[in-house]
Amino acid sequence: MHPAPSIIVFTTLSGAGYGLLFVLALGSMLGAVPAWPGLGLAGTALALGLISVGLLASTLHLGHPERAWRAVSQWRSSWLSREGVMALLTYLPALIFAAGWVLLRTTGGVFRLFALLAAAGAAVTVWCTGMIYASLKPIRQWHHPLVAPIYLAFALMTGSLLALPLLAFAGAPHAWANWLAVLAILLAWGLKTIWWRAVDHDEPLSTPESATGLGRLGLVGLLDPPHTETNYLLHEMAFRIGRRHRRKLRRLGYAFGLGAALVLSLLTLAVTGAVAGLLGSLAAMAGLTGVAIERWLFFAEARHTVRLYYRRRAA
Amino acid sequence: MTCLPSEPPARRLGLVIDLDTCVGCQACVIACKQWNTGGHPAPLTDQEPYGIEPRGAFLNRVHSYEAGEGAAGQTVHFPKSCLHCDEAACVTVCPTGASYKRSEDGIVLVQEDLCIGCGLCAWACPYGARELDADQGVMKKCTLCIDRIYNENLPEAVRQPACVACCPTGARHFGDLADPDSAVSRLVAERNGFGPLPELGYQPTNRYLPPRPRRTAPADGVPAALEPAAPTGGFLAWLDRVLSD
Numbered sequence: 001m002h003p004a005p006s007i008i009v010f011t012t013l014s015g016a017g018y019g020l021l022f023v024l025a026l027g028s029m030l031g032a033v034p035a036w037p038g039l040g041l042a043g044t045a046l047a048l049g050l051i052s053v054g055l056l057a058s059t060l061h062l063g064h065p066e067r068a069w070r071a072v073s074q075w076r077s078s079w080l081s082r083e084g085v086m087a088l089l090t091y092l093p094a095l096i097f098a099a100g101w102v103l104l105r106t107t108g109g110v111f112r113l114f115a116l117l118a119a120a121g122a123a124v125t126v127w128c129t130g131m132i133y134a135s136l137k138p139i140r141q142w143h144h145p146l147v148a149p150i151y152l153a154f155a156l157m158t159g160s161l162l163a164l165p166l167l168a169f170a171g172a173p174h175a176w177a178n179w180l181a182v183l184a185i186l187l188a189w190g191l192k193t194i195w196w197r198a199v200d201h202d203e204p205l206s207t208p209e210s211a212t213g214l215g216r217l218g219l220v221g222l223l224d225p226p227h228t229e230t231n232y233l234l235h236e237m238a239f240r241i242g243r244r245h246r247r248k249l250r251r252l253g254y255a256f257g258l259g260a261a262l263v264l265s266l267l268t269l270a271v272t273g274a275v276a277g278l279l280g281s282l283a284a285m286a287g288l289t290g291v292a293i294e295r296w297l298f299f300a301e302a303r304h305t306v307r308l309y310y311r312r313r314a315a
Numbered sequence: 316m317t318c319l320p321s322e323p324p325a326r327r328l329g330l331v332i333d334l335d336t337c338v339g340c341q342a343c344v345i346a347c348k349q350w351n352t353g354g355h356p357a358p359l360t361d362q363e364p365y366g367i368e369p370r371g372a373f374l375n376r377v378h379s380y381e382a383g384e385g386a387a388g389q390t391v392h393f394p395k396s397c398l399h400c401d402e403a404a405c406v407t408v409c410p411t412g413a414s415y416k417r418s419e420d421g422i423v424l425v426q427e428d429l430c431i432g433c434g435l436c437a438w439a440c441p442y443g444a445r446e447l448d449a450d451q452g453v454m455k456k457c458t459l460c461i462d463r464i465y466n467e468n469l470p471e472a473v474r475q476p477a478c479v480a481c482c483p484t485g486a487r488h489f490g491d492l493a494d495p496d497s498a499v500s501r502l503v504a505e506r507n508g509f510g511p512l513p514e515l516g517y518q519p520t521n522r523y524l525p526p527r528p529r530r531t532a533p534a535d536g537v538p539a540a541l542e543p544a545a546p547t548g549g550f551l552a553w554l555d556r557v558l559s560d
Contacts, residue, residue, distance in 0.1 A: 063432020063452025070429055071410035074317045080435055081410035137404065137515050138441035173331070205514055206441070207463070208380075213394055213509045213523055214334075222551030223390060226376035229368045232446040236434060305512065306443035309378055309395065 001139065002239045003299035006060040011129060012158075012292045014054025015151065017221055018122035019159020020047040021094055023180065025115040025122070027163070028107040035108070037042055039170040040101030046162065048094060050090075079135050083128035090121030127156045133298075138305040140206075141199040146191055153188035154291050160184050161261060161287040164280030171273060175281070181265045181283070189258040192294065196250070199301075211308040221313025237304035249297055257290015295308050317409040319402070324421035329399050329520035330457055330479065331502050335527045336486035339379050339392030343478035343487060347375040347396070347457075350477035356427065360450035365544045372446040374457040375478055376544040392488070392525055396478070397424050397444040398510065398519030405436035405445060405456075413454070421493075421520055422461060427453045441505050464489070492520055522525035 024043045027033035033043075059065040072088065074081040093114040100111035107115060130148030137143050160181040167174035208222075209215030264283035268276050335560035351374055352359040361371030375396035382391050399416075403423050406414045414436050416422070425436075430453040437445040437454065445456045460476035463469060473480055479487040490499035499522075503510065508522035546552040 024418050044450070061433070063434075063447060064430065065472055067411065067429070067431045070412070071431060071433070072411050074410050077317045077407040078410045078435075080408065080433065084410060132435070135404075135408070137517075138439065144527055174372075206512055210514060211441075211511055212378075212380055212382070212391070213511050213525065214380060214382040214391055214393075216525065217389055217391075218387070220382045222378060223381045224339070225380035226378050226395075227373075229553075231370060232449070233443045236437060236447075237443070290482065304438065305441040305515070309393075309443060313381065 001302040001304060002236050002297045003296045004061050006028035006057045007299070008292060009296045010054040011151070012288060012295050013293070014164055015052045015126055015129070015155040016158035016288060017047045017050030017052075017054060018090075018126050019155035019157070020050070020162045021090075021159070022119045022122040022156065023159045023163045023177065024166075025094075025097060025119040027177070028101070029112050029115045029119075033107070033167070034170075034172050035101060036170060036172070037102050037105050039166065039172060040098065040107070042170070043163070043166050044094070044098035047159075048066050048091070048098070051087070051090075053105045075144060078178055079128050079131040083125060083132060086121060086128055088124040088251065090118060090125055092310070093117035093121060104300055122155075123152065126152050130239045140202065140204065140305075141302045144195060144199065146195045146198070150188065150191045150195060153184060153191050154294065156190040157181065157257075157261075158284070158287050158291055161265065161280075161284040164265060164283055165277045166280075166312075167279045168217075168268065168272070168276035169274065174276065175269060177295035178265050181287075182262060185258060185262050185265070185287070189254065206305050206308060208311050211305065218314055222310055225310060233306050234310065238307045238310060239300055246297060249293055253293040253297065255290075256286045257294060260286035261274070261290060269276045317406050317412050317414055318407060319416055320418035320421075320559075321434070322418065324416075324418055324493065326419065326491045327399075327401075327421040327520045328394070328464070328490070329492050329499075329522070330459075330476070331490070331499045331508060331522045331524065332380060332394055332491075333486040333488070333502075333524040334391050334393060335524060336393060336484045337377075337392040338478040338484055339377055339390075340483060341377055341445070342481050342483055343394055344373060344375050344377055346374055346481035350460060351458070354460070355458045356455045358448075358451065359455060360448050362449055370449070372448040372455045374444075374446070374455060377451075382479075383476045388531070389529065393523075395442060395444070395520075397423060397459075398442060398517070398521040399457075399459065400520065401518035402516060404439040404517065408436070408439045421489075422459050423456065424458055424461065425454050425456055427451070430454050430506055441512050442519075459489075459557070479544040490501070492522065534554070 059068050071084045073087045097114040097118050099108050127148055132153030133142040134147040163177045167177055208220040212220050214220045263281050268279040318539050359372050363369050377394045382389050390553045404414050411429045413426050421426050432452040443455050446456045464474050479489045488499050490497045503522045506524040508524050510519040546555050
């Protein structure tokens with residue numbers, strides 16, 4: 001599948017934003033995040049900023065961005081529509097929670113309810129994002145029960161990594177966020193590794209023989225393509241660069257998202273204040289870089305059944 | 316609404332394509348493009364049509380395959396357009412309600428002024444039946460020539476999809492596949508018509524008729540030698556005699 005930059009930016013940034021919203025909201029509910037207005041402003045602005053930039057980026061690949069509002073109408077059947085609805089709904093409790101924190105200097109009382117709603121909304125939105133891909137049967141790698149949980153795990157990972165520098169720079173206790181980040185990093189890359197192994201070794205469900213129904217005659221291969229130049233289908237669904245460099249790119253993803261992020265978040269445990277803030281920022285950047293690589297591969301490695309109609313027989 | 320019709324459509328209009336008869340002439344591709352660039356999904360645009368890399372949106376394309384090995388191998392031309400599936404995932408994934416499946420005849424259509432061009436329906440289609448029009452920014456697909464088949468301004472004989480009407484070998488058939496007595500249903504029953512990618516469960520309406528078995532070639536692969544001509548009477552014998560001198 002064609003890795004459109006707008007979709008990679010969207011899923012990476014808004015995933016991190018929802019993760020951060022989730023961590024801050026639950027953290028403040030449980031009393032782990034102090035109700036300091038400066039921290040509240042920086043935290044909720046970063047979370048909602050990332051979410052909003054991501055959502056705006058996602059409209060860039062549309063043929064008609066001005067009609068994007070129509071996408072909230074079909075939540076009964078469409079995961080994309082559900083994602084849109086949940087993304088918009090989540091703004092409400094998130095903004096109320098942020099306003100209480102920043103303007104009224106409290107995250108307690110009724111604001112605990114809005115924190116809970118914001119965290120739930122963030123989780124459900126990211127789940128919907130994952131289900132958009134997991135519901136597509138023509139892409140075998142995506143139509144897998146681990147795809148949506150992996151989206152959730154990476155959102156939690158980047159969210160807790162972003163919480164690290166915020167808490168550290170504010171001088172708040174951040175050890176819990178370190179351990180949460182470490183757990184989320186291990187969970188996310190663990191699930192990703194299981195998924196990579198599963199999809200690398202699966203027998204293909206569909207073949208050129210089943211796609212053309214000509215298997216009764218023997219092996220099937222394309223003799224003449226229907227068009228001499230490229231077309232929308234090939235551009236969108238027959239991306240070929242991904243697999244050539246996939247081993248290197250997977251290693252890079254592990255190096256940034258697992259190795260560097262893990263070591264830096266453990267190092268952040270040992271220090272406090274601005275040094276911890278700086279180390280935490282580096283950890284967050286390493287994590288986001290790893291996830292961006294993972295997200296690029298998620299698209300570039302995925303193979304759509306339409307490719308079968310264009311496959312030549314091995315000579 | 317992008318939910319599929321709750322009841323199975325009363326009629327299931329679709330195409331039956333004979334892979335035995337199709338010669339891959341591409342006439343259906345051109346007839347489709349010609350009709351539909353002025354019809355329901357108009358315009359159906361091209362980019363750089365006279366340039367070095369012409370591209371464009373087509374609703375019907377013909378692939379040519381080699382199937383089987385050696386002397387038993389065959390060239391099979393395979394026209395491919397929307398199969399108007401019963402389980403049309405392209406419809407249910409649509410976030411705006413632009414894609415829909417008609418309950419009266421099962422035809423899958425796009426209401427273009429609702430389409431945001433997100434491309435998710437094209438991803439959800441395993442057959443590659445939908446193409447985004449790069450100029451219009453909306454998704455285009457086969458309408459089964461809905462503006463021909465119900466068009467009372469046309470003579471009844473031509474109220475069929477453009478691709479069917481133009482096919483010079485009669486390889487394309489149009490009809491109601493829900494009616495077991497229709498001509499297309501009888502063809503499918505007689506010739507073991509199939510729907511591609513059955514393992515994905517989309518339940519396409521369109522059916523393909525497989526190539527008939529080839530007549531067997533002589534065992535040594537060499538056709539019988541011709542006898543030398545030796546006419547014994549009449550004009551040809553006279554001509555043979557005159558020319559032999």
